[in-house]
Amino acid sequence: MAKKRIVIKIGSSSLTTNQGKLSEKQMEHVTQMIAASYRDNYEVIVISSGAVSAGFGEMGYPVRPQTLKGKQAAASVGQTVLMRHYQDRLNANGVVSAQLLLTRADFTDEERYHHMFNTFDELFKRGVVPIINENDATAVDELTFGDNDMLASLVSGFIHADQLIIWTDVDGIYNGNPLTDAHAEKIYSLTGLPAELIDGIDNSSSSSVGTGGMKSKLSAADRALSMGVPVFIGNGIHQHAVHDVIAGQGNGTYLYPTTDRPMKTKKQWIAFHSDIKGSLTVDNGAAEALVENYHSLLPVGIISVQGEFIEGDVITVYDSDGNLLGNGKAGISKNELATMIASGSSPASKTRTAIHRDDWITIKEEKKGESL
Numbered sequence: 001m002a003k004k005r006i007v008i009k010i011g012s013s014s015l016t017t018n019q020g021k022l023s024e025k026q027m028e029h030v031t032q033m034i035a036a037s038y039r040d041n042y043e044v045i046v047i048s049s050g051a052v053s054a055g056f057g058e059m060g061y062p063v064r065p066q067t068l069k070g071k072q073a074a075a076s077v078g079q080t081v082l083m084r085h086y087q088d089r090l091n092a093n094g095v096v097s098a099q100l101l102l103t104r105a106d107f108t109d110e111e112r113y114h115h116m117f118n119t120f121d122e123l124f125k126r127g128v129v130p131i132i133n134e135n136d137a138t139a140v141d142e143l144t145f146g147d148n149d150m151l152a153s154l155v156s157g158f159i160h161a162d163q164l165i166i167w168t169d170v171d172g173i174y175n176g177n178p179l180t181d182a183h184a185e186k187i188y189s190l191t192g193l194p195a196e197l198i199d200g201i202d203n204s205s206s207s208s209v210g211t212g213g214m215k216s217k218l219s220a221a222d223r224a225l226s227m228g229v230p231v232f233i234g235n236g237i238h239q240h241a242v243h244d245v246i247a248g249q250g251n252g253t254y255l256y257p258t259t260d261r262p263m264k265t266k267k268q269w270i271a272f273h274s275d276i277k278g279s280l281t282v283d284n285g286a287a288e289a290l291v292e293n294y295h296s297l298l299p300v301g302i303i304s305v306q307g308e309f310i311e312g313d314v315i316t317v318y319d320s321d322g323n324l325l326g327n328g329k330a331g332i333s334k335n336e337l338a339t340m341i342a343s344g345s346s347p348a349s350k351t352r353t354a355i356h357r358d359d360w361i362t363i364k365e366e367k368k369g370e371s372l
């Protein structure tokens with residue numbers, strides 16, 4: 001039987017103190033948990049925050065720095081501290097670990113995206129536990145993942161994880177912030193994530209080292225669910241905590257996807273990572289063919305073309321009311337399509353393929369992974 005692949009995301013609040021130091025005790029619990037999961041025969045991937053928080057104290061900052069250069073410098077100090085602890089403690093438990101510092105561009109660039117897949121594959125084959133963080137020292141605001149919750153979600157979709165576990169300092173999702181609302185009630189499990197729940201949750205963080213609070217976790221969870229990955233959000237890191245989560249006994253909230261078909265890696269790239277070069281507006285028949293009937297898009301159904309793109313570029317498709325339908329790889333360049341539209345219905349406009357169904361992903365409402 002194939003090993004279960006589990007992505008574990010550990011927030012700064014689960015690893016460091018508010019004074020900018022790694023907590024030896026928490027680090028020991030985390031690494032014992034990883035080693036036990038490894039022994040339990042899970043394929044474990046760790047997304048670890050904590051670089052900024054583990055580094056700022058060593059640099060003499062009294063509190064977490066607010067400037068970009070301060071955070072980037074602190075991260076470059078803290079990341080080595082973090083990895084030294086992971087490596088020493090995991091090695092002592094017979095586990096070999098690897099460090100991967102990722103940037104947005106590793107996902108956006110299709111070639112890097114494929115290479116990254118091969119690297120993960122080789123690490124898994126060799127039984128190595130990848131420990132991933134964003135490359136904070138060079139990541140610039142507009143080009144970041146937002147936070148490590150989103151990075152964990154993207155990685156879990158990318159490697160088709162069986163479970164994403166987001167460890168934090170609260171025992172699950174509540175219908176209000178449990179820190180400030182005594183009447184907030186815990187949600188134990190949900191299938192899909194209603195947009196009202198995500199919108200209604202505030203983005204405050206209880207610790208001075210966390211980023212984004214529960215709201216960012218829900219947005220990230222929503223993305224993982226859309227790729228078919230179940231998510232658990234909770235607390236209580238201990239040696240057998242991963243086993244407990246998989247056994248349905250975790251101390252938190254279980255979120256289940258509405259689809260049981262994982263989204264293919266190629267379609268994830270088209271949907272979430274690619275650089276969009278242009279767009280098409282299509283008539284109702286073409287919209288139905290693409291979204292409902294999983295057919296390829298023929299030029300005859302295209303009303304207008306926007307942007308500049310060549311064959312192979314990713315473009316977005318809208319219906320005639322301006323609603324987003326999804327993304328696909330263009331099979332015909334913008335110039336050629338524009339000429340075809342201007343010359344009206346022709347044999348070529350009914351036989352050539354503007355977007356092949358294998359290069360199409362519907363992004364509508366629940367962003368369901370149909371036609372995968």
Ligand SMILES: Nc1ncnc2c1ncn2[C@@H]1O[C@H](COP(=O)(O)OP(=O)(O)O)[C@@H](O)[C@H]1O
Nearest residue numbers: 011012013168174176177205206210211213214
């Ligand atoms: N509706 C909610 N349910 C649970 N926690 C919430 C909610 N709204 C806000 N929070 C806050 O989110 C915090 C977790 O986010 P954060 O501090 O960023 O964690 P981490 O550092 O582990 O990533 C909780 O401690 C809690 O105070």
Ligand SMILES: N[C@@H](CCC(=O)OP(=O)(O)O)C(=O)O
Nearest residue numbers: 012049050051052147148211
């Ligand atoms: N990459 C940053 C962490 C960013 C982040 O998302 O933090 P957190 O909310 O604690 O998971 C670091 O290592 O300090």
